[in-house]
Amino acid sequence: MNRNFFNALNGCGFMLLAALCGCTSGNINNDIRKANNNFRYLDTVNTAEPIRIPVGLTPLVFSKEFEIPAQGVKDSRAAILGKYVDIRPPQKLIPLDSNVVTFNDGDLSQVWFYPDEYGKTLTPNELFSVLIRFLNMNNIDIESIDPVNNFVQTDWYEGTEFATPYNTADMAESALIYRQKYLFRLIKNSQNIPGIAVQITDNIIERPSGEELSTGLNRFEPARFSALMANRFMQSYHQQQLNIHAKTTQNLEITIGRDNNELPCWMINAPFDETYAVLTELMIDYDIRISEYSSTAGEIKIDYSELDPEDWEKHDTEPWAIDSGKYTFKIGVYDEKSTITLYDKNNQPLSSGIITRMYSGFSISLANQFEKHRKTVNHK
Missing domain, CATH: 3.30.530.50 (Alpha-D-Glucose-1,6-Bisphosphate; Chain A, domain 4)
Incomplete structure (x- = not known):
């Protein structure tokens, strides 16, 4: 489920609430107030017919022992009938x-x-x-x-x-x-x-x-x-x-640029420490194994296995478009922004084409994780 669809669902939730609460108008909505059946029973006239007892049966005996006493109606609206x-x-x-x-x-x-x-x-x-x-x-x-x-x-x-x-x-x-x-x-x-x-x-x-x-x-x-x-x-x-x-x-911006070594990378207008923490939490939440890490060097080494389609949907994102394997994320700082550069198992930087291909899914995952991280921090 992408974020636009999620936002659309939120909008539908508000419209549903308005419909259920009748918030579209302060007028009385007679369509939901009145019964719409046949009310001819209200015109029924009481008739008195003698009870005929078959020959050989004991005549009926009437008693007022269990008669319900008449009570006045305190609520003037409780006694209304029919369409009212x-x-x-x-x-x-x-x-x-x-x-x-x-x-x-x-x-x-x-x-x-x-x-x-x-x-x-x-x-x-x-x-x-x-x-x-x-x-x-x-x-x-x-x-x-x-x-x-x-x-x-x-x-x-x-x-x-x-x-x-x-x-x-x-x-x-x-x-x-x-x-x-x-x-x-x-x-x-x-x-x-x-x-x-x-x-x-x-x-x-x-x-x-x-x-x-x-x-x-x-x-x-x-x-x-x-x-x-x-x-x-x-x-x-x-x-x-x-x-x-x-x-x-x-105010979060995730773009593609070049790091201090002129290598293709993702650039985020967020502090180094926060970016490192968010990337670490992202790997943990996605059940991606972290084989080695160093906050001092700004490195996170992972053993990546492609997620199943339902897992991507659960995380409200798209596939990252990379093969399973060993990778290293290196976080740095350039021009007052944090940079994330991705290396393969041979410690070679991935090409700009792969970084661009990954951008759609990885940037959504990263943005979602920043949102979760900041809400958690703000609520502490």
């Missing part, structure tokens, strides 16, 4: 990162952040920073912060029925305004894994004219809104992580 029934399923929590695990607990939506692919676990301060950035980016004001109980209470937030910000387009469509407050609580589980619990705490439904609806939320909607807001938080976390990771290699 809101048949939407419970809102699903949608994590976008492999280290994120979700859990529904009544009206609470819990989001847990396990160690990522580099073994990094968010600290409480880092998670708090992610939360504050999310609130700021969405113009959600904070009413109070309790450092003792580790929660953030938001101020009133005007949104749509999908918990997206209410805008002029929603007003033009006469969409209802949901004025709400949310509680974000920083939590930890028995494994000391950090998480956030999201819960809606207050809600007022208004028409664009300012008229307040007396019905309020039904008994299922608090859990739905908590999940919608949790999904928006997870989307923000995902984007923040992408931005952090993009910065790690945005």
Whole structure:
């Protein structure tokens, strides 16, 4: 899988989230709210027919011992019938990162952040920073912060029925305004894994004219809104992580040039020590045997065996286009850049044609390894 395809998948992930959360519009989507069956049963008229008991059978005896008492309906929306029934399923929590695990607990939506692919676990301060950035980016004001109980209470937030910000387009469509407050609580589980619990705490439904609806939320909607807001938080976390990771290699350049000995090489605008460390880690990650190495001399000798196609795909790169055999990488410095020159088993430099042929796959592998190395270092 190449990097362009991977980026395309990321884009699809955002579109999928928007579709599932209904983020394309603040209007009520009746296609997903209404049942579409035949409702003629609602026109059924009660009829009374005497029960005819066959000759020779014992007459029926009726008792009110197990009669269910009539109870008043407290939720005005719970007794609606037919096409007016809101048949939407419970809102699903949608994590976008492999280290994120979700859990529904009544009206609470819990989001847990396990160690990522580099073994990094968010600290409480880092998670708090992610939360504050999310609130700021969405113009959600904070009413109070309790450092003792580790929660953030938001101020009133005007949104749509999908918990997206209410805008002029929603007003033009006469969409209802949901004025709400949310509680974000920083939590930890028995494994000391950090998480956030999201819960809606207050809600007022208004028409664009300012008229307040007396019905309020039904008994299922608090859990739905908590999940919608949790999904928006997870989307923000995902984007923040992408931005952090993009910065790690945005200034990295890998080109083909000449080293101090005028030999063909790869040139990287990175320090010598970092380049040596990255190249060593690359060989280890690819299960390429290192037979000898010297950080002082900047040399790494390897016994290279061509990888299987699935291995190249696993590493998100292309084949290096060289034969199996013994090689030596020599790292040097030229014009404030690190150089990597490749030698064969006879200690002869490989030709510029071979270096050029290797460039596509090897440069992708090297860039991926620099990204992984820098994220690991930055997270320590």
